[in-house]
Amino acid sequence: MPRNLTHQAKSLLLVVLILLLWWFTPSFVKRWTEVVFQEFQAPAWTALSYMRDLRSYWSERSRSKSELIEVGVGLSRLNAAYAVRNQQVDSMEREIRRLEGYFHLPSFPEYQYEVARVIKRDLTAWWQVLVIRKGLNYGIEEGQAVIFAGGVVGRIKSVGAYTSTVELVSSPHFRAAGHFEGDNRPVEFRGGNNPGLKAATGTVRTVPADLVTSIKEPLRLTSSRLGGVFPDGLTLGWVYNLEPSPDGLFQTGKVMLDPRLQSVREVAVLIPIEPRGDPGR
Amino acid sequence: MSDNGRITLIFLCNLLLYFIVGELNFFLGGLSLHFHADALLILFFGLYLGRMAGLVSATLLGFLADSVSPVPHGTYVIGYLGLWLFLVWGQRRIRRQNPVHLRTLAAATQILWLLLLTLHLRTGMEPNTVYWQRILMEILFSGSLTYALAWPWCRFQKNLLYSLGWNIEAEYSQL
Numbered sequence: 001m002p003r004n005l006t007h008q009a010k011s012l013l014l015v016v017l018i019l020l021l022w023w024f025t026p027s028f029v030k031r032w033t034e035v036v037f038q039e040f041q042a043p044a045w046t047a048l049s050y051m052r053d054l055r056s057y058w059s060e061r062s063r064s065k066s067e068l069i070e071v072g073v074g075l076s077r078l079n080a081a082y083a084v085r086n087q088q089v090d091s092m093e094r095e096i097r098r099l100e101g102y103f104h105l106p107s108f109p110e111y112q113y114e115v116a117r118v119i120k121r122d123l124t125a126w127w128q129v130l131v132i133r134k135g136l137n138y139g140i141e142e143g144q145a146v147i148f149a150g151g152v153v154g155r156i157k158s159v160g161a162y163t164s165t166v167e168l169v170s171s172p173h174f175r176a177a178g179h180f181e182g183d184n185r186p187v188e189f190r191g192g193n194n195p196g197l198k199a200a201t202g203t204v205r206t207v208p209a210d211l212v213t214s215i216k217e218p219l220r221l222t223s224s225r226l227g228g229v230f231p232d233g234l235t236l237g238w239v240y241n242l243e244p245s246p247d248g249l250f251q252t253g254k255v256m257l258d259p260r261l262q263s264v265r266e267v268a269v270l271i272p273i274e275p276r277g278d279p280g281r
Numbered sequence: 282m283s284d285n286g287r288i289t290l291i292f293l294c295n296l297l298l299y300f301i302v303g304e305l306n307f308f309l310g311g312l313s314l315h316f317h318a319d320a321l322l323i324l325f326f327g328l329y330l331g332r333m334a335g336l337v338s339a340t341l342l343g344f345l346a347d348s349v350s351p352v353p354h355g356t357y358v359i360g361y362l363g364l365w366l367f368l369v370w371g372q373r374r375i376r377r378q379n380p381v382h383l384r385t386l387a388a389a390t391q392i393l394w395l396l397l398l399t400l401h402l403r404t405g406m407e408p409n410t411v412y413w414q415r416i417l418m419e420i421l422f423s424g425s426l427t428y429a430l431a432w433p434w435c436r437f438q439k440n441l442l443y444s445l446g447w448n449i450e451a452e453y454s455q456l
Contacts, residue, residue: 011332011369015362018340022355030354037348041300048304120303120349121310124317125415126402127351157351165351172406193412196313196419263311 035160042163046133049119111145111231111270114138118265119163128171128194132267135160143229145270150258151235152176152223153267166267169236170200170257177226178204178236180211180219186226189236189255199259207242207251215240221255231270287445288334291438295322295338298434299345317423319346320391321430323361325438327368328377328386329449339365356401363397364390378450380432387431388424395420 005013022030100107116138120131134140136159146153146166154174157167167174174191188205195201204221213219218238223230237255245252282290302318309316322342326335343361347354367390375382399416406412442449 007332008370008373011336011366014332014336015366018336018362019359022358033344034348034354037344041345041349044300045303048300052304052307121307122315122350123306123310123313124315125412125419126398126406129351131349165349167351193407193409193415194313195411196415196422198313200313262313 038160042160045119045131046162049117049133053117109225109231110273112273114140114269114271116164116267116269118267121262123168123170123194123262125193126172128168128191128200129157130154130166130168130264130267132164132166132269133162134269135162135164137162138269139271140164140269141271144272145223145230146267147230147234147270148260148264148267150260150264151237152230153261153264155229156269164269168200168261169202170194170261174202176230176236177224178221179224180207180239181222181233183208183211186224187221189221192254200257200261202237202255202257203252204239204255205245205250205252207239207253209244209249209251211242211251213239213242213253218256282445284447287442287447288330288338290445291325291330291442292338292341294438294441295325295342296345298322299342314422315419316426317391317395317419318427319357319361319394320364320387320427321434323365324368324383324387324390324431325435327365328372328383328435329439329453332369335365335369336362352398352402356398360394360397364394367393377453383435384428384431388428391427392420392424395423 097107099105114134116132116134118130119133122129130153132146140156140159142156142159144156146155152169154166154168154171155176156164158165169176169189169191171191172193174189176189177186178189179186185208187207190203190205192200192202211219218240221236221239223232223234223236225232235258237257239253239255242251242253244250298318299322302316302321306315323335323339326338330338339361340358343358346361347357350357368386371386371390375386377383395416439449
């Protein structure tokens with residue numbers, strides 16, 4: 001480089017050189033660098049989440065015995081209630097199988113629930129993603145549904161060796177088919193722009209004009225099998241107000257998402273179970 | 282310790298900051314807030330360290346941020362190089378010993394980066410009032426935190442280098 005160039009000019013030339021180099025780099029090399037850097041930092045994020053778990057473990061240890069006994073009693077009550085509900089679910093599943101066989105209907109897809117801890121949370125104006133502590137090592141694949149106690153969390157956006165990235169339902173780029181509880185007509189759900197310091201929201205479009213909602217009687221928006229990602233009937237959110245769309249044929253509304261979505265610590269990935277081959281066929 | 286060793290230590294400090302900010306954002310996520318600390322990460326490399334050290338560090342940090350952000354690949358690498366260049370340009374235009382100058386440059390760099398991201402990622406967004414409110418909130422929040430942290434963070438790194446036998450401030454004042 002010429003000696004009379006200033007420090008800033010030399011820096012500028014170097015940056016331009018790097019940018020040109022980046023421009024001509026083949027896309028597989030760029031993809032490779034992305035994967036390498038992602039996998040490089042994954043253990044650090046995982047270690048941080050284990051430290052968080054350890055911290056909560058020690059804070060839980062400081063609880064008194066009487067408090068723990070109280071919690072144990074509560075849990076045993078819950079277990080008893082869930083055991084009864086499990087029996088009901090089993091009998092309903094048997095009934096569904098019987099009816100499927102009787103009417104020769106295709107069976108519902110079945111899922112294996114893979115529970116995973118959240119290790120990273122990036123909720124910005126442009127993207128809303130979570131990173132969970134399970135990846136290819138647990139058979140997780142791109143596009144699979146992710147749920148939690150409050151309903152739908154999102155879908156798997158990318159998968160690493162030991163971690164996966166989840167795009168949240170509140171993300172502005174999230175789209176899914178849904179329907180309202182008790183009404184099978186499909187509607188379009190979109191993640192929305194999320195205000196800071198408030199619960200996340202989404203929007204619902206193509207709502208049939210005859211549906212009515214109010215603050216006292218809100219409509220529950222649930223997932224639909226139509227998209228092929230989510231099973232039917234999982235809560236997406238609640239709609240308190242609907243407004244007619246400009247064409248007058250449909251309505252649109254704001255969907256209030258579960259406020260726990262922003263602080264969720266554990267989620268379940270729905271891994272579809274391949275139907276067993278029928279040896280008779 | 283050699284100069285390269287000291288620079289590596291500074292890079293590791295910034296790497297630690299990168300993970301600490303990620304951990305902070307984990308908790309801020311519950312409040313729908315996000316702290317963008319991009320300017321803090323490359324501030325010292327842009328203002329104090331040499332050209333090659335700064336370039337390499339900014340590029341590596343750009344790759345790290347890029348791989349975990351759902352943006353078109355290369356956004357953070359190119360962005361961090363641009364921000365590093367902006368800081369290099371600012372080197373001779375501010376007094377680095379003056380906390381206000383340094384804090385203002387850091388906050389300006391952070392705000393500039395967020396504005397560039399807003400322009401770059403506008404595709405597929407619905408720019409309504411809520412969207413602009415959120416952008417404004419992120420700019421104000423990250424800008425203010427950067428302003429508050431820039432001086433202590435730089436002073437810590439300068440003191441670290443001083444304790445390792447490199448008086449970087451005196452070296453620059455002789456130039």
